[in-house]
Amino acid sequence: xxxxxxxxxxxxxxxxxxxxxxxxxxxxxxxxxxxxxxxxxxxxxxxxxxxxxxxxxxxxxxxxxxxxxxxxxxxxxxxxxxxxxxxxxxxxxxxxxxxxxxxxxxxxxxxxxxxxxxxxxxxxxxxxxxxxxxxxxxxxxxxxxxxxxxxxxxxxxxxxxxxxxxxxxxxxxxxxxxxxxxxxxxxxxxxxxxxxxxxxxxxxxxxxxxxxxxxxxxxxxxxxxxxxxxxxxxxxxxxxxxxxxxxxxxxxxxxxxxxxxxxxxxxxxxxxxxxxxxxxxxxxxxxxxxxxxxxxxxxxxxxxxxxxxxxxxxxxxxxxxxxxxxxxxxxxxxxxxxxxxxxxxxxxxxxxxxxxxxxxxxxxxxxxxxxxxxxxxxxxxxxx
Numbered sequence: 001x002x003x004x005x006x007x008x009x010x011x012x013x014x015x016x017x018x019x020x021x022x023x024x025x026x027x028x029x030x031x032x033x034x035x036x037x038x039x040x041x042x043x044x045x046x047x048x049x050x051x052x053x054x055x056x057x058x059x060x061x062x063x064x065x066x067x068x069x070x071x072x073x074x075x076x077x078x079x080x081x082x083x084x085x086x087x088x089x090x091x092x093x094x095x096x097x098x099x100x101x102x103x104x105x106x107x108x109x110x111x112x113x114x115x116x117x118x119x120x121x122x123x124x125x126x127x128x129x130x131x132x133x134x135x136x137x138x139x140x141x142x143x144x145x146x147x148x149x150x151x152x153x154x155x156x157x158x159x160x161x162x163x164x165x166x167x168x169x170x171x172x173x174x175x176x177x178x179x180x181x182x183x184x185x186x187x188x189x190x191x192x193x194x195x196x197x198x199x200x201x202x203x204x205x206x207x208x209x210x211x212x213x214x215x216x217x218x219x220x221x222x223x224x225x226x227x228x229x230x231x232x233x234x235x236x237x238x239x240x241x242x243x244x245x246x247x248x249x250x251x252x253x254x255x256x257x258x259x260x261x262x263x264x265x266x267x268x269x270x271x272x273x274x275x276x277x278x279x280x281x282x283x284x285x286x287x288x289x290x291x292x293x294x295x296x297x298x299x300x301x302x303x304x305x306x307x308x309x310x311x312x313x314x315x316x317x318x319x320x321x322x323x324x325x326x327x328x329x330x331x332x333x334x335x336x337x338x339x340x341x342x343x344x345x346x347x348x349x350x351x352x353x354x355x356x357x358x359x360x361x362x363x364x365x366x367x368x369x370x371x372x373x374x375x376x377x378x379x380x381x382x383x384x
Contacts, residue, residue, distance in 0.1 A: 010054035018054035024134035024380035026119035036169030039242035046179035058110030096163030122216035124334020129172035215338030294329025301331030310336025
């Protein structure tokens, strides 16, 4: 749905026109996976796929939520009674944002909301962050809170961590709130400093494909939490605040200090080398050598597969097939355990690569993947 359709559906549901319509995108992470909750570096960019929300204020202490993507009617919740663990349905994401804003002292008294999203769910493209950020931006605008994008992202992360119960880092929400069209966002997740790095693939005869394996994942599942706990254990054993503080040049010495903690050693190795890969990618893009980031992406996949162990057969199949068919680089993107992979390719090779991946999935008896081009797009904004 477009903004006008979402607004019209809002009017049909609630009997009045919305005060505005807002959008927030999903994202692809170019490089920097599982580094955000380790105070490290990430490099996402926004997708054209987005969550759109038509919203109006209420002053009677009622929050009404509806989504065109979910079967069922309007869900009514009292903001005063919102608390973590209460909601286990999709409404936990927008309700969690209202809760986080109110916990931070902002007088959000209620709202009528209608939502529609084109961000694929469970594909590692931050559908939940898009949903959170579009609600946060709308309420910030309507209630005149004056919060900058990075602060909205922090509140949305708190909503997901505490209210929803998913231990995600800050990258997804910041990407949705702060990315710019035609750029990738080089984000330091420790201090939230941002640099917009030009990323115009088409101008260089390149394309970045997203291959959604259709294998669903869930960040609130136990495996993601185990990886995060393992990273925190590694930092504690090494006497640092976060794995970000282990220099790449000192990695071997740090690993030696971990002794027989083999699982922790693998996690530490991935995070430290992944931070270095982000910095290497930034340097290559600034030097205008975009094609050379391909092998860096592929290195990242090997690390996620072998050290962090968050890949799956379908993701490996995409990467291996794409590389064999001539891709410049490929890796899984997102939290893992399913979701999507990205493939960097020459424009002339896109059709060949797409066909090769589709045929490989068919031969393996897998569900057909969804393949589309990732175009660096605008971050969250008001549409109407």
